Amino acid sequence: MNKRKNADLTSFAALLGDSFASKINLLAQILQDAHYPSLGRYKEKLLANVLEEYIPNKYQVGTGFVLFAHQASEERSSKPGFDRLNMGSHSVSKQCDIIIYDASELPVVFKDHDFVIVRPESVKAIIEVKGSVNKKAVDKTLDSFYDFGKKWHACQSFYAEHGQQLSRAPLLYAMCWDISKNKQGKPVTDGTKVRELIANYYKKNLDSSLLMGFPVLDSLYIYNECEVSCMVWCDYEDDDKQELSIKKGWSTDSGKFIRYNDEQKPYREGDSTISSLLAGLHCSFEEGFNRFYSYVAETREYTAVPYEHHGFSCWLTDDNDIKNSNNDYVSD
Numbered sequence: 001m002n003k004r005k006n007a008d009l010t011s012f013a014a015l016l017g018d019s020f021a022s023k024i025n026l027l028a029q030i031l032q033d034a035h036y037p038s039l040g041r042y043k044e045k046l047l048a049n050v051l052e053e054y055i056p057n058k059y060q061v062g063t064g065f066v067l068f069a070h071q072a073s074e075e076r077s078s079k080p081g082f083d084r085l086n087m088g089s090h091s092v093s094k095q096c097d098i099i100i101y102d103a104s105e106l107p108v109v110f111k112d113h114d115f116v117i118v119r120p121e122s123v124k125a126i127i128e129v130k131g132s133v134n135k136k137a138v139d140k141t142l143d144s145f146y147d148f149g150k151k152w153h154a155c156q157s158f159y160a161e162h163g164q165q166l167s168r169a170p171l172l173y174a175m176c177w178d179i180s181k182n183k184q185g186k187p188v189t190d191g192t193k194v195r196e197l198i199a200n201y202y203k204k205n206l207d208s209s210l211l212m213g214f215p216v217l218d219s220l221y222i223y224n225e226c227e228v229s230c231m232v233w234c235d236y237e238d239d240d241k242q243e244l245s246i247k248k249g250w251s252t253d254s255g256k257f258i259r260y261n262d263e264q265k266p267y268r269e270g271d272s273t274i275s276s277l278l279a280g281l282h283c284s285f286e287e288g289f290n291r292f293y294s295y296v297a298e299t300r301e302y303t304a305v306p307y308e309h310h311g312f313s314c315w316l317t318d319d320n321d322i323k324n325s326n327n328d329y330v331s332d
Contacts, residue, residue, distance in 0.1 A: 009296040014257050014270025044097050044129045054278050058104040062116035066093040067109050068155040094144050098127035120155055121167040133176035134188050141174045142201045149214045156213055169215035171284050176222045191226035191252040191309030198250050199313035211324040221273040226255045233312045248322045249315040254307040258299050266304040
């Protein structure tokens, strides 16, 4: 097959994504499993460095914790001398692998090089980085994000009750570098299973009363393999296409670009997960967003080269629940 060598943003984005593999594989060959935490931290740093280069300068990239204000306990608030203008206590999130935050106008609580503790209103995105993806890794990531979501929601409720400006919830991402394998060398999961795990987790754990402003996983990427993203899915209930069904859940698509050769035949080549992550971040920053520079896929006709794990797993079907499951907290 005669492949074109294009000087375009699709080719650039694919090379940017592919550049990760050689560095990770090089270090893995030396360390093997002897110093796995070191390799894991190196992967986090690789991703953080790329994010620093390709997001606006007003946003900083760090690792650490988010500090949430919440209502003080009755015991604490009843003590003599308690400051009524304060009214609050604080709790911290679990440690976040990568925090993208706005430091241009909002001060950090604590900073030492790239280690930070930040206010919730400054946080734009949280990214968890996993070496290999399996059921345990997905569950652990979702548990961490659910804990973050509960504290975020409680903090926004506290803000609403006491006249503090509310914050738009940050995007939550997971980047997994490969798929775990069993003793026979076969993958233990795939894009379909991961998608179903995510949808079932939120069905089981997130009550509809908490949907308003509760941050949930936006996208989970398996590097060079697939992207599992939260979306609203519209489809017809019957063959006559009379009854339109609207659902919210997670869909799976390939983690490679679809390209066209000189004969206009489609083929898959080049990692698209890094490009997709950057595009999602660019869009969320709002100011200065230009889709012609961020959405660089040569085509969005995913059926041109079918991906075996393409599909959708439903989370919400009720119209009100779907409307409420956005990133904006609205007080009663």
